[in-house]
Amino acid sequence: MSNRFLTLFWIASLAVLASCTSRNAKNVEQGPDPLASHIDSTVKPGDDFFLFANGKWFKEHPIPASEQSNGLWQLIQDTINSQVKNICESAAANAGAAAGSNKQKIGDFFFSGMDSLSINKQGLASLKADFARIDGLTDLKGVAAEAAHIHAVSGSPLFGFYIGQDDRISSKNAVFISQGGLSLPDRDFYFDKDARAVLIRGKFVEHLSNMFSIMGYTDGDARQAAEKVMKLETAIAAGSRKLADTRDPLKNYNKFAMARLKETTPDFDWTLFFKSSGLPVVDSVIVGQPEFLTALNVHLKTFPPDVWKNYLKFHLIRGVAGSLDDKTYHEFFNFYSTTLRGIPEPKPRWKRVVQETNGSLGELIGQIYVDEYLPKGTKEKLTEIGNAIKTVYAERIKSLDWMSETTKVKALKKLDAVIIKVGYPDKWKDMSTLQIDRSCYVQNVMNANRWWFGYMISKYGKPVDRTEWNMEPQTYNAYYNPSNNEIVVPGCNIIVPGFERKLADDAILYSIIGGSTFGHEITHGFDDQGSKYDENGNLFNWWTVEDSVRFYAKTKMIVRQFDAFIAVDSLHINGDLTQGENIADLAGTVMGYEAFKKT
Numbered sequence: 001m002s003n004r005f006l007t008l009f010w011i012a013s014l015a016v017l018a019s020c021t022s023r024n025a026k027n028v029e030q031g032p033d034p035l036a037s038h039i040d041s042t043v044k045p046g047d048d049f050f051l052f053a054n055g056k057w058f059k060e061h062p063i064p065a066s067e068q069s070n071g072l073w074q075l076i077q078d079t080i081n082s083q084v085k086n087i088c089e090s091a092a093a094n095a096g097a098a099a100g101s102n103k104q105k106i107g108d109f110f111f112s113g114m115d116s117l118s119i120n121k122q123g124l125a126s127l128k129a130d131f132a133r134i135d136g137l138t139d140l141k142g143v144a145a146e147a148a149h150i151h152a153v154s155g156s157p158l159f160g161f162y163i164g165q166d167d168r169i170s171s172k173n174a175v176f177i178s179q180g181g182l183s184l185p186d187r188d189f190y191f192d193k194d195a196r197a198v199l200i201r202g203k204f205v206e207h208l209s210n211m212f213s214i215m216g217y218t219d220g221d222a223r224q225a226a227e228k229v230m231k232l233e234t235a236i237a238a239g240s241r242k243l244a245d246t247r248d249p250l251k252n253y254n255k256f257a258m259a260r261l262k263e264t265t266p267d268f269d270w271t272l273f274f275k276s277s278g279l280p281v282v283d284s285v286i287v288g289q290p291e292f293l294t295a296l297n298v299h300l301k302t303f304p305p306d307v308w309k310n311y312l313k314f315h316l317i318r319g320v321a322g323s324l325d326d327k328t329y330h331e332f333f334n335f336y337s338t339t340l341r342g343i344p345e346p347k348p349r350w351k352r353v354v355q356e357t358n359g360s361l362g363e364l365i366g367q368i369y370v371d372e373y374l375p376k377g378t379k380e381k382l383t384e385i386g387n388a389i390k391t392v393y394a395e396r397i398k399s400l401d402w403m404s405e406t407t408k409v410k411a412l413k414k415l416d417a418v419i420i421k422v423g424y425p426d427k428w429k430d431m432s433t434l435q436i437d438r439s440c441y442v443q444n445v446m447n448a449n450r451w452w453f454g455y456m457i458s459k460y461g462k463p464v465d466r467t468e469w470n471m472e473p474q475t476y477n478a479y480y481n482p483s484n485n486e487i488v489v490p491g492c493n494i495i496v497p498g499f500e501r502k503l504a505d506d507a508i509l510y511s512i513i514g515g516s517t518f519g520h521e522i523t524h525g526f527d528d529q530g531s532k533y534d535e536n537g538n539l540f541n542w543w544t545v546e547d548s549v550r551f552y553a554k555t556k557m558i559v560r561q562f563d564a565f566i567a568v569d570s571l572h573i574n575g576d577l578t579q580g581e582n583i584a585d586l587a588g589t590v591m592g593y594e595a596f597k598k599t
Helices: 007-022 049-060 072-093 102-114 116-122 125-135 140-153 195-214 219-238 258-264 270-277 290-302 305-323 326-341 349-373 378-399 405-417 441-457 506-523 545-563 579-597
Strands: 160-165 173-178 254-257 284-287 419-423 479-481 486-490 566-568
Touching: 072 102, 072 349, 102 116, 102 349, 102 441, 116 326, 116 441, 125 140, 125 305, 125 441, 140 270, 140 305, 140 441, 160 441, 195 219, 195 305, 195 326, 219 290, 219 305, 254 258, 258 270, 258 284, 258 290, 305 326, 305 349, 305 441, 349 441, 378 405, 378 419, 378 486, 378 506, 378 579, 479 506, 486 506, 506 579, 545 579
Parallel strands: 173 284, 419 486
Antiparallel strands: 160 173, 254 284, 479 486
């Protein structure tokens, strides 16, 4: 997905160019340049061009206490949040909206989230039946069934599970199982020995204990349960690959027949798990990390049932904690936002509820958003910029001095086949079966989670729908899907502060959308991961051996460069883990600038 870290730098660069050019223009009235006004003239551009170009803006716009960062991304996201808020409030004010209509569902969902009195009065009442069912588990069969339920309504215990395109047969949907089941961001948090990692682990055990206390455990039982769940998750983490080692799609593709899957984890009832998930018949599964499942089977036998029960209850409540009473939410926020991310204050309730409503019902909100907030000509302008970037990309491939003609032909074939989806989908998802009312916020959240889970499950056994979108038009981001060989750029990417509901000029649009969006996303089709897929989206090596060697020698240069960067204190960037984004940022910036020069 698009990384906008360099966007302010890039806009300011073009602002300087545009400002210089405008001095030679005659008889043109211009107001003050809002981009040039961000320049901090106390900084020498040769020392730190980023702070030279943007320093004044950052001095005038400190990071809000409820946010982790500030910048163009946050400015635009705030604009979109305000627009979505208007849609939600308008729908909520219409208590007489037709039952089952988009506005009824949006309005009732938002209303229930803003009804803090009811939320606090209900507490954990909506989860009591789930807790009781988990407490009643007597064997590992029950663990499998309950894991399926939690995957559907709340979180992802034990492992990652989803239905998606088969990497080697992109026209077919397949079942994927991957390492997962952890509550900390990744496996290194359980083992790193630096002071911050040790602090986080201690705080996490405290958080677990506090959450079990909220569930009704005595202080002693809560602490004991917390320590045992921590031991279980540490064991699960030990069987997981490091994040950087999960980047190779070839190593993550291991197709297992059901018989082999059951042999790998004989103590987990996969038949019951899939049936409970809505998949009565599964012929094969793509396993990301087979050694993880082997280790998981050991843990199933080693840890007693009570530990698994506590683990499942925590993953259930953790997934919906943001929609529960204030006591539960603040405990969740204090650990996951303050301790882990350094954010001192929660967002106002309206922002949190807008975010949840948009996350659950974004498909419905998007239909209103397109009509009310996208500038006229959005699709056409996005299409123009996307095609311009593709043209420049082709020119760059043809002129490469290190790639053979054989590989160039295939690279150009893949580039030509890239599908560009912009603005909003031509066909919206049918969410008519989703039930939403004003009575219970967390129940609405779980109903929406279950609907999306069922939608995913329904894909199994059906042909891949290559017209589908996995983002809404009000999502300020973009993505490249290697299995479809497509980039998707939602309409709100056209928004620039100061140009709401109208189009900014090309110098700005080609930097933001051309460089850090289209150029960035197309490059993901040719980075260290995307380059392993062919023009049809199948995992297939289309490179000559010699060109592969030269390509990976170049990517290692970027890895080394970023390994040397210090993010904070003595913490270095992991250049191997971040190389896909770094490659896309570099190429995207080049492509955006080259395309802009042709306008």
